[in-house]
Amino acid sequence: xxxxxxxxxxxxxxxxxxxxxxxxxxxxxxxxxxxxxxxxxxxxxxxxxxxxxxxxxxxxxxxxxxxxxxxxxxxxxxxxxxxxxxxxxxxxxxxxxxxxxxxxxxxxxxxxxxxxxxxxxxxxxxxxxxxxxxxxxxxxxxxxxxxxxxxxxxxxxxxxxxxxxxxxx
Numbered sequence: 001x002x003x004x005x006x007x008x009x010x011x012x013x014x015x016x017x018x019x020x021x022x023x024x025x026x027x028x029x030x031x032x033x034x035x036x037x038x039x040x041x042x043x044x045x046x047x048x049x050x051x052x053x054x055x056x057x058x059x060x061x062x063x064x065x066x067x068x069x070x071x072x073x074x075x076x077x078x079x080x081x082x083x084x085x086x087x088x089x090x091x092x093x094x095x096x097x098x099x100x101x102x103x104x105x106x107x108x109x110x111x112x113x114x115x116x117x118x119x120x121x122x123x124x125x126x127x128x129x130x131x132x133x134x135x136x137x138x139x140x141x142x143x144x145x146x147x148x149x150x151x152x153x154x155x156x157x158x159x160x161x162x163x164x165x166x167x168x169x
Contacts, residue, residue, distance in 0.1 A: 004030045004164045006157070009135045010125040013085045014107050015118055023115070023146070024153050027135035029034055032163045035129050038083035039106035040093070040123040042132055042169050046121070047094050049166035050077035054159045058070055061152075068144065071112050074161070114145035132169065 009019045009027040019025040032042070055075050056121030062072035079094040089099050095121060109118040120135040134158065140146050 001031045002167075004028050004082050004161045004166045005117060005124075007133065008122075010122060010133055011136070012104070012125060013120050013122050013133070013135055014102075015120045015137045016104055018118070018139070019135070021139075022137045023140035024149055025136065026157055026160070027133055027158055028157070028164060029131050029133045032132040032169055033132060035123075036156060037123075037169055039086055039104065039123055039132075040061050040087050040101065042123070042167075043106055043108070043121045044079055044114060045169050046134065046163045046167040047077055047079045048162050049168070050075070051162050054162060057155065057159070065148075067169075070114060070144075070148075073110060076159070083089060086129060106158070111113035114142055114148055115140045134164060136160070 005028065007026060007027050011014050016110060033067055055077060058075050062074070066072050073095040076095060081153060086137055087098060089098050089101055093108060093111050099109050099118065100107040104123045106121045107118055116139045118137045122133045122135065125131055125133045139148060150162065
């Protein structure tokens, strides 16, 4: 099983600048065994490694947020079979829209009236080609967003760590 370590958002990440004023930010790193993978390929593999308990939590989340008029985004592992190279800025990759894509980083997100989420998959953090980092930044817009983040802020790190441990990258 992969060791996953909490770390600050890398300075090289496009999310670094927005993380300082964010309501929530976290970042985790682990080993990248196949250095030829693109950030999009890493993201797809990580998403496809979603454990059943995390999918069940997403399903519960989707049912509950509908009661408050928020988006039901689907399941984390539901990314389809489209090849990574076919994705471009503006496309949807699973539950996220792609906002930026470079050779070393993929930035995805979801915007809703209560908060905006950005997720980065970064290869070669700190110029280390043997690692990749997944960082998340959440900007909250209102009280509903702050209430939403009470449980999600505690559960999110558990899910990200599980995904990264299970992914074959």
